[in-house]
Amino acid sequence: MESLVNKPLAHKIALITGASRGIGAAIAKRLAADGAELILHYGSGKAETEALAASLRDAGCKVHLIQADLAEADGGQRLVARLADLQLPRVDILVNNAGVAPFAGLQETSEEQFEQIVNVNMRSLFFITQGVVPLMPAGGRIVNLGSLVTRTSFPGIPVYSASKGFVDVLTLHLAAELGPRGINVNAVAPGAIDTRMSAWMHGPGGPETLKQIQALEGIGKPEHVAGVVAFLVGPDAAWTTGQVVDASGGSKL
Numbered sequence: 400m401e402s403l404v405n406k407p408l409a410h411k412i413a414l415i416t417g418a419s420r421g422i423g424a425a426i427a428k429r430l431a432a433d434g435a436e437l438i439l440h441y442g443s444g445k446a447e448t449e450a451l452a453a454s455l456r457d458a459g460c461k462v463h464l465i466q467a468d469l470a471e472a473d474g475g476q477r478l479v480a481r482l483a484d485l486q487l488p489r490v491d492i493l494v495n496n497a498g499v500a501p502f503a504g505l506q507e508t509s510e511e512q513f514e515q516i517v518n519v520n521m522r523s524l525f526f527i528t529q530g531v532v533p534l535m536p537a538g539g540r541i542v543n544l545g546s547l548v549t550r551t552s553f554p555g556i557p558v559y560s561a562s563k564g565f566v567d568v569l570t571l572h573l574a575a576e577l578g579p580r581g582i583n584v585n586a587v588a589p590g591a592i593d594t595r596m597s598a599w600m601h602g603p604g605g606p607e608t609l610k611q612i613q614a615l616e617g618i619g620k621p622e623h624v625a626g627v628v629a630f631l632v633g634p635d636a637a638w639t640t641g642q643v644v645d646a647s648g649g650s651k652l
């Protein structure tokens with residue numbers, strides 16, 4: 400087993416929601432490399448999450464898994480109940496990463512889609528945070544996954560974009576509420592990142608769109624976002640709270 404000496408997150412326990420793939424999986428790998436013990440949450444991606452956990456354990460990381468469908472109205476509370484079953488002494492780091500982004504404009508959005516976005520991106524995030532904070536000691540960190548779409552508009556995702564507005568505003572207010580307890584709350588706002596959620600970037604017109612909107616050339620990778628999360632949960636961000644940190648390659652500057 401690799402030594403934890405000099406690792407920035409040694410002896411920290413981190414819960415990451417939506418860790419089965421994409422940005423959540425990249426965050427898991429990065430926080431494991433930084434020495435954290437991990438609780439990986441998944442919804443339907445059991446096999447992917449188990450494979451990720453196995454590779455992290457091979458590298459010496461302690462990993463726990465919890466399943467909860469966050470599209471259910473009480474999904475967040477179920478996750479918290481399953482977390483309690485693990486009987487861990489505390490949770491030092493919470494990364495609220497799970498999210499959905501169905502493409503549907505104003506007239507196309509069904510009630511089911513609206514409810515799914517609200518439940519996964521807003522309701523669960525809130526109740527997971529409510530349930531985890533009592534387990535968090537001073538020095539705790541919360542990072543929420545926001546999005547570039549709160550700063551500039553993109554067609555076809557009005558409800559998703561508004562849900563990320565909720566994330567930004569909640570981040571600000573929880574930072575104020577939890578600061579006296581020594582808990583920092585920040586958000587990361589990725590632009591287009593190469594995951595299943597942004598598969599459009601490989602479709603017709605995708606590469607051209609990226610070229611037009613980004614100041615930096617190339618494709619945003621989950622690891623770019625994971626690096627910002629690692630900073631926000633690590634010792635260098637001790638004096639940073641209530642912020643939304645961009646990770647968009649300078650999109651629409």
Ligand SMILES: NC(=O)c1ccc[n+]([C@@H]2O[C@H](COP(=O)([O-])OP(=O)(O)OC[C@H]3O[C@@H](n4cnc5c(N)ncnc54)[C@H](OP(=O)(O)O)[C@@H]3O)[C@@H](O)[C@H]2O)c1
Pocket residue numbers: 416417418419420421422423440441442443444445467468469470471495496497498499500519544545546547588589590591592593594595596597
């Ligand atoms: N990719 C981008 O371009 C981009 C840009 C800005 C912001 N973001 C944000 O970054 C975060 C991660 O996105 P991503 O790109 O990594 O997306 P992704 O590849 O589609 O992964 C989404 C994750 O959320 C989980 N999830 C979705 N619905 C769930 C449900 N009902 N119950 C439990 N878990 C659920 C999935 O878990 P299961 O597979 O196990 O169900 C999966 O691990 C999201 O909050 C997203 O809004 C992404």
